[in-house]
Amino acid sequence: MISTPDGVEVVATRAEAAAMARPPLLVLEALTEFLDAEDLGSGAICWLRIGEGHSNLTYLLRRGARSLVLRRGPRPPLPKSTHDMVRESRIQRMVKDAGIAVPNIVAVCADPSVLGVPFYVMDYLDGVxxxxxxxxxxxxxxxxxxxxxxxxxxxxxxxxxxxxxxxxxxxxxxxxxxxxxxxxxxxxxxxxxxxxxxxxxxxxxxxxxxxxxxxxxxxxxxxxxxxxxxxxxxxxxxxxxxxxxxxxxxxxxxxxxxxxxxxxxxxxxxxxxxxxxxxxxxxxxxxxxxxxxxxxxxxxxxxxxxxxxxxxxxxxxxxxxxxxxxxxxxxxxxxxxxxxxxxxxxxxxxxxxxxxxxxxxxxxxxxxxxxxxxxx
The missing domain is CATH 3.90.1200.10 (Aminoglycoside phosphotransferase (APH), C-terminal lobe)
Structure with a gap:
């Protein structure tokens, strides 16, 4: 269980998440099951919050030899028509198909029961x-x-x-x-x-x-x-x-x-x-x-x-x-x-x-x- 000044950020199990007044940002048990179902790496998840954003949140995930990036919205409640990860991922895929350089999205989760909000997962890019x-x-x-x-x-x-x-x-x-x-x-x-x-x-x-x-x-x-x-x-x-x-x-x-x-x-x-x-x-x-x-x-x-x-x-x-x-x-x-x-x-x-x-x-x-x- 990892805590930050604004509450618990990462927990291991759904049971731990359910017992909290403020939902965590990552639930490793649920995320592991999702990544397994999408065939995205194997084994334990190592994570690190990255990026400078003050709105949506981005995490670097490592599972064995696979490096991924997860992007999700902040904790609920969310303002109407904001932090729409499904729409965001859909537009990225469209412009990628049109030849624009964007990260490669490998999975999208529209089910809020996994992490509390929808999210998507991309391949990691080694850039600056x-x-x-x-x-x-x-x-x-x-x-x-x-x-x-x-x-x-x-x-x-x-x-x-x-x-x-x-x-x-x-x-x-x-x-x-x-x-x-x-x-x-x-x-x-x-x-x-x-x-x-x-x-x-x-x-x-x-x-x-x-x-x-x-x-x-x-x-x-x-x-x-x-x-x-x-x-x-x-x-x-x-x-x-x-x-x-x-x-x-x-x-x-x-x-x-x-x-x-x-x-x-x-x-x-x-x-x-x-x-x-x-x-x-x-x-x-x-x-x-x-x-x-x-x-x-x-x-x-x-x-x-x-x-x-x-x-x-x-x-x-x-x-x-x-x-x-x-x-x-x-x-x-x-x-x-x-x-x-x-x-x-x-x-x-x-x-x-x-x-x-x-x-x-x-x-x-x-x-x-x-x-x-x-x-x-």
Whole structure:
């Protein structure tokens, strides 16, 4: 039985799990039976929680010579229409069939009686994710530039997938995607917050009044950033897989580009609270403008409204981070060290969005002294 500050994380048997007020995250007896039925390794399970996510959870599993990765949602209760592991796995399989680099999913469990929530299992990939450090082989001016361009080229490839076939035509409704997103997240703010952050309402109004017309439909990852890309261990930089497909749908591709640029740290530029891979400030990494130009040249899309998409990314992040913060206030995320930082982090994200659109707002308060925080 393994305990953490937010409760027991792993237990050996179903009986132990049933006796607990808060369900564990892994029940080794039940998981062993599931893996045996799927013919995924043999023997005892060795496990390790991996990844930086504050939403869904990822575990490295080892059984004999087999290495696997399990992805599951947090403990119930879960907000409606979130943490849908079955949908997430289905979309990954579709884009993999279309030639996009993603982890190979080997099993999906829709039965919540096994671990308390649905989950899926992937083959382990031996790659590197760049966040606060970069691999030594990547630490040259030329390779840093190549790394960022490899990321944006992967985004171009994703947005080139035909969404009228292979099951993707049933994934989302691209018509009105941006309008629905602004409306949905405005509603989510109203239902999840317990405080007032003035910029949220004013930015939402500006976004709704200035929504651009989508130029085409594509697969939208929803959280496309450097920290969700796994690169091969050796140079030259090559993306081994795109990770974390929880928010994927079919919609406006520039929503991904705006988010990617909003999360990208640029040397010499003011930081934003959503920057999660600080190493891109090092000498050699291209600017946001260079990345946008490369994307625009490859896709032919008009980027004149890109500021809207970047502001939308920061505002949307503020809203979903507020939901995390409120769950912590309600005692649903005990022991979480990230959620308390959102007391200042959410207003900082909202303020950054307001400053980005600046002259488009009237009567908006921003706080240039707000602390810097990120969320994923």
């Amino acid at each position: 994710v760049i966040t606060s450090e970069e691999p030594p082989d990547f630490a040259t001016v030329e390779r840093r530039r190549a790394t960022a361009f490899a990321a944006v080229d992967m985004l171009v490839a994703l947005h080139s997938v035909d969404v009228t076939r292979g099951g993707l035509e049933n994934v989302g409704r691209p018509d009105g995607y941006l309008e629905r997103q602004v409306s949905l997240f405005s509603t989510l703010w109203d239902t999840s917050t317990q405080r007032s952050v003035p910029e949220i309402k004013s930015v939402a109004a500006w976004l709704a009044s200035n929504t651009p017309t989508s130029q085409r439909a594509s697969v939208v990852h929803g959280d496309f950033r450097m920290g969700n890309l796994m690169f091969e261990q050796s140079a030259p930089p090559r993306v081994l897989a795109i990770l974390d497909w929880e928010m994927a749908t079919v919609g406006d591709p520039l929503a991904d580009l705006g988010y990617f640029l909003a999360t990208y740290a640029e040397k010499g530029e003011a930081s934003t609270p959503l920057e999660l891979t600080q190493v891109t400030r090092y000498e050699g990494y291209p600017t946001r403008d260079e990345l946008a130009v490369r994307y625009g040249a490859a896709t032919g899309l008009d980027l004149s409204e890109l500021r809207w998409y970047q502001a939308f990314a920061l505002w949307k992040a503020a809203v979903f981070c507020e939901a995390i913060y409120t769950r912590w206030l309600n005692g649903e995320r005990p022991g979480d060290t990230f959620a308390p930082t959102l007391a200042d982090g959410v207003p900082a994200l909202a303020g950054a969005s307001a400053r980005l659109i600046g002259a488009g707002l009237r009567g908006t308060r921003t706080d240039p002294e707000a602390g810097e925080h990120g969320c994923s």
